[in-house]
Amino acid sequence: MAKVIKVENLSKAYRLGEIGTGTIAKDLERFWAKARGKEDPFLKIGETNDRSVKGSSDVVLSLNDLNFEIEQGDAVGIIGRNGAGKSTLLKILSRVTAPTTGSVKIKGRIASLLEVGTGFHPELTGKENIFLNGAILGMRKAEIKRKFDEIVDFSGVERYIDTPVKRYSSGMYVRLAFAVAAYLESEILIVDEVLAVGDAEFQKKCLGKMGDISKAQGRTILFVSHNIGSISQLCNSAILLKNGILHKTGKTENVIKEYLNDNNKNSLIINSSTTDNCYNLAKMLSADGSATTTFKYDDDLVISLKVNIADYYNGLEIAMRLIDNLNNPVFTIHEGIGPKTADNVYEFKITLPGKFVTPGNYSWIMCINHPGVKLYDLHENALSFTIEETGSNFSRYNNSNYGVVFPTYQITRL
Amino acid sequence: MTEEWDIEISPRNKLFDLKLKDVWHYRDLLVLLVRRDFVAFYKQTILGPLWFFIQPLFTTIIYTFVFGSLANISADGLPKPLFYLAGITAWNYFSDCLTKTSTVFTANSGLFEKVYFPRLIVPLSVVVSNLIRFAVQMLLFVLMMGIYWGKGAAFHPTIYILLFPVLLLLMAMLGLGLGMIISAMTTKYRDLSFLITFGVQLMMYLTTVIYPLSTVKQKYPTYQWLVEYNPMTSIIECFRYGFLGQGTFTMLSLAITAVITLIILLLGIIVFNRVEKNFVDTV
Numbered sequence: 187m188a189k190v191i192k193v194e195n196l197s198k199a200y201r202l203g204e205i206g207t208g209t210i211a212k213d214l215e216r217f218w219a220k221a222r223g224k225e226d227p228f229l230k231i232g233e234t235n236d237r238s239v240k241g242s243s244d245v246v247l248s249l250n251d252l253n254f255e256i257e258q259g260d261a262v263g264i265i266g267r268n269g270a271g272k273s274t275l276l277k278i279l280s281r282v283t284a285p286t287t288g289s290v291k292i293k294g295r296i297a298s299l300l301e302v303g304t305g306f307h308p309e310l311t312g313k314e315n316i317f318l319n320g321a322i323l324g325m326r327k328a329e330i331k332r333k334f335d336e337i338v339d340f341s342g343v344e345r346y347i348d349t350p351v352k353r354y355s356s357g358m359y360v361r362l363a364f365a366v367a368a369y370l371e372s373e374i375l376i377v378d379e380v381l382a383v384g385d386a387e388f389q390k391k392c393l394g395k396m397g398d399i400s401k402a403q404g405r406t407i408l409f410v411s412h413n414i415g416s417i418s419q420l421c422n423s424a425i426l427l428k429n430g431i432l433h434k435t436g437k438t439e440n441v442i443k444e445y446l447n448d449n450n451k452n453s454l455i456i457n458s459s460t461t462d463n464c465y466n467l468a469k470m471l472s473a474d475g476s477a478t479t480t481f482k483y484d485d486d487l488v489i490s491l492k493v494n495i496a497d498y499y500n501g502l503e504i505a506m507r508l509i510d511n512l513n514n515p516v517f518t519i520h521e522g523i524g525p526k527t528a529d530n531v532y533e534f535k536i537t538l539p540g541k542f543v544t545p546g547n548y549s550w551i552m553c554i555n556h557p558g559v560k561l562y563d564l565h566e567n568a569l570s571f572t573i574e575e576t577g578s579n580f581s582r583y584n585n586s587n588y589g590v591v592f593p594t595y596q597i598t599r600l
Numbered sequence: 601m602t603e604e605w606d607i608e609i610s611p612r613n614k615l616f617d618l619k620l621k622d623v624w625h626y627r628d629l630l631v632l633l634v635r636r637d638f639v640a641f642y643k644q645t646i647l648g649p650l651w652f653f654i655q656p657l658f659t660t661i662i663y664t665f666v667f668g669s670l671a672n673i674s675a676d677g678l679p680k681p682l683f684y685l686a687g688i689t690a691w692n693y694f695s696d697c698l699t700k701t702s703t704v705f706t707a708n709s710g711l712f713e714k715v716y717f718p719r720l721i722v723p724l725s726v727v728v729s730n731l732i733r734f735a736v737q738m739l740l741f742v743l744m745m746g747i748y749w750g751k752g753a754a755f756h757p758t759i760y761i762l763l764f765p766v767l768l769l770l771m772a773m774l775g776l777g778l779g780m781i782i783s784a785m786t787t788k789y790r791d792l793s794f795l796i797t798f799g800v801q802l803m804m805y806l807t808t809v810i811y812p813l814s815t816v817k818q819k820y821p822t823y824q825w826l827v828e829y830n831p832m833t834s835i836i837e838c839f840r841y842g843f844l845g846q847g848t849f850t851m852l853s854l855a856i857t858a859v860i861t862l863i864i865l866l867l868g869i870i871v872f873n874r875v876e877k878n879f880v881d882t883v
Binding site for chain 2: 213285350
């Protein structure tokens with residue numbers, strides 16, 4: 187297959203802090219260095235972009251020496267945590283900003299959808315905006331005219347087409363905007379998380395349209411999303427970015443697996459005390475027994491606990507309460523500590539079945555409790571973890587709040 | 601293996617690489633942007649495009665009263681309203697082009713951050729959409745000329761009226777060039793955007809909008825160079841000479857203006873080209 191995108195040694199540096207009076211001095215210094223044919227003095231000290239770690243330089247490399255190629259007809263998902271450089275990469279590919287070093291070579295026309303409805307003017311009617319938006323995205327007027335009926339049809343806002351878009355509901359606005367983009371005739375289409383809007387029915391339609399573009403029409407798609415479900419549905423290969431570095435490329439499943447296993451921050455409880463009633467070690471485990479914070483929707487949730495009890499009573503309990511991202515309790519587990527051991531150490535492994543808690547972000551409230559007497563060692567917001575949407579029955583409805591548990595039930599068709 | 605690539609994204613633009621081919625491809629966008637500016641201007645107004653008339657009309661009345669009657673500044677022997685309207689019409693086109701292009705990057709950053717198209721399209725659309733405004737104001741000017749002609753006022757168009765397209769082009773280029781320089785510089789340092797708001801106003805007083813060049817030469821010969829070498833002066837003087845038959849201008853002064861304008865435009869293009877690739881990071 188022919189290569190359509192070739193990225194070579196691509197880096198992008200950003201300067202942290204404010205632009206103000208101090209910057210002009212550095213600009214002059216940089217200009218002087220370049221005038222003498224020397225390297226940019228502020229780029230040498232560029233650091234890996236890890237926002238949580240304090241760095242010594244105020245220049246960060248949002249993208250650091252990327253090299254990859256994309257072949258025609260590929261649907262490529264770009265994944266990574268917040269700040270991994272996904273958006274920066276898309277910005278460079280769509281020529282909104284230029285790289286600091288390196289180059290990108292592209293074959294064919296490229297169109298990008300970093301946002302839907304770019305350039306929509308609130309005072310203009312839907313029809314006028316279709317033409318304006320289409321032209322901004324690089325379509326010729328005749329081209330838009332030819333596809334106008336299809337665009338209106340796809341958007342489903344025919345009745346409002348002669349009304350200024352400022353009167354539209356936000357859903358209608360997005361529908362119209364995506365419809366224009368869907369009929370772009372470019373060989374390469376770049377899509378940022380624009381599907382996070384619109385209702386479930388429309389999202390499905392958009393995903394279907396994108397699948398159509400790549401599979402049926404042989405065009406190349408680059409797609410960024412946090413929704414692992416839609417990436418695995420749509421893309422045949424993926425790129426995993428981590429702190430601006432290309433961490434892994436390859437088949438979508440492999441890359442997603444790597445992404446889910448890759449825990450840069452294991453939330454653990456570690457406490458070496460042997461004189462209190464407390465948790466010494468608490469962690470969540472993946473299927474293969476390694477510590478993790480990310481699970482697939484059908485993975486078992488395994489919690490490993492090591493508790494130190496210096497002050498033993500018969501009624502002591504360990505308690506864990508699952509909290510969803512809105513801080514609502516989901517359920518609570520109480521278990522007696524069991525018979526006294528010689529070394530005061532008690533170990534537990536709790537397994538919750540997969541396909542039980544729905545995808546989302548969760549954490550635990552953990553304590554050791556002597557009911558009605560005393561509360562020992564309380565941890566709030568502990569062991570936070572994520573269950574990723576990796577293709578449950580609900581992946582199509584990714585923005586509807588369908589609750590926090592998958593029920594097991596029997597249905598009888600009468 | 602040699603491969604052919606259509607687009608190459610690299611850290612910097614070539615100095616004069618204007619991507620005119622790209623601009624040509626996006627010509628429909630230019631038209632639509634002009635249309636958008638025009639339509640959005642009078643949406644939800646009652647008088648609509650009439651507003652294009654009202655502004656210069658009232659300015660002329662005020663100038664005639666303040667500068668003509670109160671301050672008694674000479675109008676080169678022309679009917680005062682005609683004298684001022686000629687100056688205002690020309691000056692407005694230049695200053696509108698300048699102020700609008702000078703905010704191209706900051707005002708459109710939302711658009712520029714999300715999608716690529718040749719950035720030059722936007723300043724060009726500013727120049728063209730101001731042209732519509734200018735045309736309406738010219739209509740007013742010609743109308744006034746007709747009225748005064750009917751009253752038998754003392755003015756007579758000269759052959760230099762044929763220079764009108766050249767003057768228009770010079771004004772557009774000058775406004776565009778200066779505006780692009782300022783817009784490129786305001787992406788990082790906002791200081792210039794403060795300067796521009798009152799700078800344009802001050803510059804008007806250094807141009808022969810409310811007084812004729814002949815008066816300056818007569819009264820303040822030591823400072824006349826300040827006004828004379830202002831490129832807009834010879835444009836406006838020529839404009840008046842062409843339409844009304846009064847004005848102090850030579851072909852040489854117009855040639856100097858043309859050279860200055862070309863230099864400014866060239867500089868503007870270079871600076872604009874330099875900035876357009878990375879400005880979203882600093883704006």
